């Protein structure tokens with residue numbers, strides 16, 4: 001975390017004039033006022049979109065409804081791409097540069113078949129995904145409606161998007177498709193609205209995930225003793241992995257998350273597997289850790305072979321990638337960060353420092369495209385848990401306002 005007194009000063013000196021100008025424009029003033037007085041509408045959108053299930057790889061139904069709403073709000077060229085992302089264009093901005101994408105993710109972490117109804121318990125709205133990321137979807141719909149109804153003039157092109165596959169298993173497949181195929185080379189800036197509260201994420205924590213398998217011939221634990229044992233090889237590899245030292249800054253971590261395999265206590269296993277998760281804020285550190293992990297896996301295999309030099313029984317190692325999230329960082333001095341910070345300050349939001357996270361913005365950041373993730377306001381503490389709930393706050397309307405001001409600052413004014 002950086003302390004943002006310096007950043008604050010930069011913001012004031014170089015861009016806050018722009019923010020104040022933008023916020024004083026009659027069109028924008030109208031849109032900001034509209035968002036404040038329609039806070040209830042935003043919350044209705046959040047609840048109703050959340051009551052449509054969107055499990056990993058099963059976002060189609062929610063995507064269809066999101067697309068329908070965008071059409072109803074007057075967005076143009078509403079379409080669903082071959083991966084399932086919903087894309088639309090704010091009217092009146094066709095072909096203009098720069099191209100800015102305002103996006104939230106459609107998917108949740110929750111499997112199909114769970115109860116997605118939203119229940120009111122006092123001030124709390126209990127519902128799976130209410131904060132992550134039904135809030136973001138509602139914010140995006142609100143910005144689309146406000147900018148359209150009040151007819152805010154924006155010279156650039158604004159694309160309003162809902163992505164699929166943001167959460168773990170999805171491996172950013174939606175946003176990856178967007179930036180490598182659907183909109184490849186076209187996007188100048190990307191804003192993801194993800195989660196609640198007030199945070200600005202500018203550093204994408206990268207991760208590499210692997211399924212690692214050791215395979216051997218197997219046999220009786222007593223009768224066949226004396227051959228390389230896949231479980232022992234994996235144990236040696238885990239011990240090597242566990243001893244790797246990683247920097248604290250940039251934060252870099254590793255984890256063996258699951259260990260499975262074997263058939264019985266008195267059999268040399270034919271196969272054992274583990275899943276490994278490596279993370280870092282720095283692409284360089286992640287790559288270095290990746291190399292060292294692979295060396296540890298090979299080292300475990302070789303040491304187990306050496307233990308039984310007489311044995312002809314084969315043993316092998318298989319390393320399969322099950323997830324890649326690129327790491328990357330947008331510097332605090334980059335215009336998109338300064339503008340996001342200045343917009344937050346102008347709205348009186350307590351955003352004091354930039355943070356790191358793993359979101360849709362990782363992908364464009366890794367490609368060198370200006371991208372940030374902002375939050376949508378309100379309060380929701382238990383994302384990814386079945387105890388997820390959302391509490392509306394008096395100033396939650398500032399979520400859509402933050403996104404709208406940033407869109408306007410980025411798409412030209």
Ligand SMILES: [Zn+2]
Pocket residue numbers: 105132133166194195
């Ligand atoms: Zn999310």
